[in-house]
Amino acid sequence: MTVQKFDIVVLGGGPGGYVAAIRSAQLGYKTAVIERENLGGICLNWGCIPTKALLRSAEVFHNMKHAADYGLVAKELGFDLDKVVKRSRGIAAQLSGGIAHLMKKNKITVIDGEGKLVKPGLLTVSKDGKKIADVQATDIILATGARARELPHLKADGNLIWTYRHALVPNVMPKKLLVIGSGAIGIEFASFYNELGADVTVVEMLDRVLPVEDEEISAFALKSFKSQGLKIITSASVTKLDKKKNTVVCTIEDNKGKTQAIEVDRVILAVGITGNVENIGLEENGIKVDRGHIVADEWGHTGIKGVHAIGDLTGPPWLAHKASHEGVIVIEKIARDKGHKEIKDLHPIDKGNIPGCTYCRPQVASVGLTEKAAIDKGHKVRVGRFPFMANGKAIALGEAEGLVKTVFDAKTGELLGAHMVGAEVTEMIQGYTIARTLETTEAELMHTVFPHPTLSEMMHEAVLDAYGKALHF
Amino acid sequence: MAIEIFMPALSPTMETGTLANWLVKEGDTVESGTMLAEIETDKATMEYESIDEGVVGKLYVADGAENVAVGTLIAVLLEEGEDASALNSISNVKAAPAVVKEETVAVSVAPVAVAAPKGGRIFSSPLARRIAAQKDINIADVPGTGPRGRVIKRDVERFTKPVAVAAVASLEGDAPFEEIKLSNMRKTIARRLTESKQTVPHFYLGVDIELDNLLAARKELNSLSDDYKISVNDFIIRACALALQAVPEANVQFGGDVMRHYSRSDVSVAVAIPGGLITPVIRGAEQKGLRQISEEIKMLAKKAREGKLMPEDYTGGTFSISNLGMMGIRQFQAVINPPQAAILAAGSGEARVVIKGGEMTPATVMSVNLACDHRAIDGAVGAKFLGAIKTFLEHPSTMLL
Numbered sequence: 001m002t003v004q005k006f007d008i009v010v011l012g013g014g015p016g017g018y019v020a021a022i023r024s025a026q027l028g029y030k031t032a033v034i035e036r037e038n039l040g041g042i043c044l045n046w047g048c049i050p051t052k053a054l055l056r057s058a059e060v061f062h063n064m065k066h067a068a069d070y071g072l073v074a075k076e077l078g079f080d081l082d083k084v085v086k087r088s089r090g091i092a093a094q095l096s097g098g099i100a101h102l103m104k105k106n107k108i109t110v111i112d113g114e115g116k117l118v119k120p121g122l123l124t125v126s127k128d129g130k131k132i133a134d135v136q137a138t139d140i141i142l143a144t145g146a147r148a149r150e151l152p153h154l155k156a157d158g159n160l161i162w163t164y165r166h167a168l169v170p171n172v173m174p175k176k177l178l179v180i181g182s183g184a185i186g187i188e189f190a191s192f193y194n195e196l197g198a199d200v201t202v203v204e205m206l207d208r209v210l211p212v213e214d215e216e217i218s219a220f221a222l223k224s225f226k227s228q229g230l231k232i233i234t235s236a237s238v239t240k241l242d243k244k245k246n247t248v249v250c251t252i253e254d255n256k257g258k259t260q261a262i263e264v265d266r267v268i269l270a271v272g273i274t275g276n277v278e279n280i281g282l283e284e285n286g287i288k289v290d291r292g293h294i295v296a297d298e299w300g301h302t303g304i305k306g307v308h309a310i311g312d313l314t315g316p317p318w319l320a321h322k323a324s325h326e327g328v329i330v331i332e333k334i335a336r337d338k339g340h341k342e343i344k345d346l347h348p349i350d351k352g353n354i355p356g357c358t359y360c361r362p363q364v365a366s367v368g369l370t371e372k373a374a375i376d377k378g379h380k381v382r383v384g385r386f387p388f389m390a391n392g393k394a395i396a397l398g399e400a401e402g403l404v405k406t407v408f409d410a411k412t413g414e415l416l417g418a419h420m421v422g423a424e425v426t427e428m429i430q431g432y433t434i435a436r437t438l439e440t441t442e443a444e445l446m447h448t449v450f451p452h453p454t455l456s457e458m459m460h461e462a463v464l465d466a467y468g469k470a471l472h473f
Numbered sequence: 474m475a476i477e478i479f480m481p482a483l484s485p486t487m488e489t490g491t492l493a494n495w496l497v498k499e500g501d502t503v504e505s506g507t508m509l510a511e512i513e514t515d516k517a518t519m520e521y522e523s524i525d526e527g528v529v530g531k532l533y534v535a536d537g538a539e540n541v542a543v544g545t546l547i548a549v550l551l552e553e554g555e556d557a558s559a560l561n562s563i564s565n566v567k568a569a570p571a572v573v574k575e576e577t578v579a580v581s582v583a584p585v586a587v588a589a590p591k592g593g594r595i596f597s598s599p600l601a602r603r604i605a606a607q608k609d610i611n612i613a614d615v616p617g618t619g620p621r622g623r624v625i626k627r628d629v630e631r632f633t634k635p636v637a638v639a640a641v642a643s644l645e646g647d648a649p650f651e652e653i654k655l656s657n658m659r660k661t662i663a664r665r666l667t668e669s670k671q672t673v674p675h676f677y678l679g680v681d682i683e684l685d686n687l688l689a690a691r692k693e694l695n696s697l698s699d700d701y702k703i704s705v706n707d708f709i710i711r712a713c714a715l716a717l718q719a720v721p722e723a724n725v726q727f728g729g730d731v732m733r734h735y736s737r738s739d740v741s742v743a744v745a746i747p748g749g750l751i752t753p754v755i756r757g758a759e760q761k762g763l764r765q766i767s768e769e770i771k772m773l774a775k776k777a778r779e780g781k782l783m784p785e786d787y788t789g790g791t792f793s794i795s796n797l798g799m800m801g802i803r804q805f806q807a808v809i810n811p812p813q814a815a816i817l818a819a820g821s822g823e824a825r826v827v828i829k830g831g832e833m834t835p836a837t838v839m840s841v842n843l844a845c846d847h848r849a850i851d852g853a854v855g856a857k858f859l860g861a862i863k864t865f866l867e868h869p870s871t872m873l874l
Contacts, residue, residue: 411607414600438598
């Protein structure tokens with residue numbers, strides 16, 4: 001049994017944890033990461049990246065189906081599910097290996113096992129139930145992430161009822177699929193399996209799909225999903241899953257108490273996320289947990305000296321880019337408190353400025369306040385819109401379905417929010433995020449020259465439209 | 474060869490000073506002994522006299538320049554036969570800080586805006602600039618909290634505009650006030666006494682002292698000659714000086730890992746002067762008679778009020794006395810003057826009824842309070858020391874022993 005000593009130890013090697021470790025090592029601290037499974041965490045192994053690989057297969061398949069629209073001939077269309085999944089797994093493995101290389105390059109010790117906080121400054125690591133090491137560090141960053149939430153009547157079995165983990169590595173292509181929850185995770189899987197030919201029903205408890213998005217965008221997406229054959233039931237919940245031999249009978253109850261039953265091959269649970277707060281020594285050390293997540297301040301401090309927490313473990317939004325950003329901030333804060341000379345300009349994350357992306361077809365991306373939220377907050381707003389069907393590049397791409405929407409404060413010209421649905425909008429949202437971070441007004445956005453022909457011209461037009469100056473619509 | 478004149482070090486610890494006033498101007502002829510300038514250190518204003526003769530060729534520092542580092546070139550004297558071209562050979566002109574006149578700034582609200590340097594680029598977001606313009610706020614007045622101090626929306630929204638200087642007097646809102654720049658003395662008082670109260674563990678001992686014998690002795694002494702006028706305070710100074718000898722454990726200073734024991738009683742006496750106070754020192758007061766003490770303290774107090782004390786007049790001292798008795802204060806507690814270990818706070822002598830042999834008797838009584846640094850002086854030592862002071866004052870003839 002060894003006692004290993006470090007300056008900073010990160011518990012969890014996901015996009016929050018490994019980024020924190022790299023920043024820590026860059027600042028000259030002796031650093032270790034404790035990871036029980038794969039470097040890169042859920043994001044890289046079971047989330048963001050492998051789903052994007054699957055969705056790319058679905059997109060290419062979609063284009064193949066529509067080859068004739070482009071004057072192309074594609075015959076004997078089909079797919080090999082095993083190979084689609086294998087590609088996705090291969091990409092995850094490749095990137096996880098890349099993280100291992102980054103750890104090595106930055107001289108970060110990676111400890112393979114499950115870590116648990118014994119007391120501030122001390123962790124114990126075990127592997128297969130056997131204690132393998134004591135690890136000491138002045139500062140400990142908890143970054144154990146989160147997992148799919150299960151409900152008492154909605155539990156995954158990995159066979160008929162899946163979480164995202166099972167849905168990423170299907171052993172069979174379901175003919176009929178029920179997706180419970182229409183947030184980003186639910187909708188992405190619904191989109192993927194629908195594209196490959198499954199008969200997909202999505203049940204959403206709230207009154208619209210993608211409920212965190214702007215209402216107009218949400219309605220636009222709903223229309224598009226329906227045109228693709230997705231069945232969407234909103235304002236309803238699944239009250240019972242009755243497992244048969246190879247099927248599940250699902251009881252769906254709407255908000256008026258009316259029930260219906262549908263029989264499907266597989267069910268995907270996407271009813272939310274809960275933090276991995278168990279068995280890491282939180283209660284023993286008096287670290288506050290609220291509704292499945294650690295309570296931490298804007299700098300990631302838990303209130304216990306030398307113990308910090310970042311990423312999904314600390315609550316929504318459950319996004320890799322939020323976790324990574326917090327990983328850098330928590331380390332720089334620690335460094336600044338130690339008097340590190342390099343840290344001169346440190347600011348906590350502005351949660352109002354974290355973009356959100358969903359990679360269904362059509363894609364959805366947004367940052368800032370929705371139109372309704374802006375009005376509810378008392379803003380007098382100016383709203384601009386520009387449709388994909390009026391953009392040359394979108395038409396040339398054969399992607400004329402979509403909308404870019406901007407919400408400005410009528411008085412100050414502050415860009416309160418931006419909301420997009422359509423092809424490649426996830427690649428464009430950063431433009432508006434930068435605008436918000438720099439606090440530009442409509443004037444600077446109007447003065448910006450956007451390249452032609454690009455989809456991004458719609459971002460310009462949506463700003464112009466908010467002030468009645470749109471040129472091409 | 475032109476003569477360079479540098480900012481002098483007027484005390485061993487002086488690092489910078491304020492050039493309060495030039496007493497000469499360019500073109501003036503000076504002789505050895507001519508007063509060139511008044512230079513203000515943290516405690517005193519001193520005249521700086523020339524040791525050479527010549528014509529003032531150039532003054533490099535303006536009246537009122539603060540924080541002029543010791544050794545900075547402040548003036549050049551031209552010797553006989555030299556003209557202004559000799560100034561060209563002067564190359565080591567150190568940059569002296571710009572003149573900062575004591576100015577009063579009317580502001581109405583905290584926090585006081587930290588204005589950007591005049592003419593410098595102000596980093597601000599377009600949104601912050603627009604909101605500032607809408608609220609008629611000068612963006613330069615707004616302290617920035619964004620990346621690298623950039624002024625962002627939040628800063629403008631939090632900012633409250635200073636009320637214009639010429640605003641009509643109004644009883645609404647915050648009470649109007651003026652801010653006056655601190656003098657060096659005020660800064661020193663603030664720094665040293667804050668340090669004292671925060672780092673020195675004070676404890677306080679109080680005792681009442683009957684002064685009737687002392688007052689009789691004083692009356693007798695003063696009636697014998699017009700050459701001197703002994704005050705009660707002169708008795709207190711001598712009593713303390715002798716008590717420090719009688720209880721040498723109280724004549725100490727705490728020095729971190731050592732304790733310093735003094736053999737001489739150097740008594741600092743607090744003197745109120747315009748804008749603050751200063752503590753000139755009667756050195757070796759135990760060896761000085763009442764008359765000498767009286768004369769010295771009068772001379773030092775006069776110099777103090779004129780701002781003419783030299784550093785050796787007010788530095789050092791092994792013990793302090795602060796007397797507010799003449800201002801009608803009955804009793805008070807004083808803040809120790811670091812690095813000293815004790816200070817006596819003397820109140821006024823007043824007629825009180827005391828019980829003597831079971832009988833109510835009138836007496837003139839003075840309440841005094843001794844503040845001690847507990848790191849250096851324990852309660853019993855402090856009590857013994859205060860007891861010695863009491864005995865000397867109640868039986869002034871013992872001061873003759």
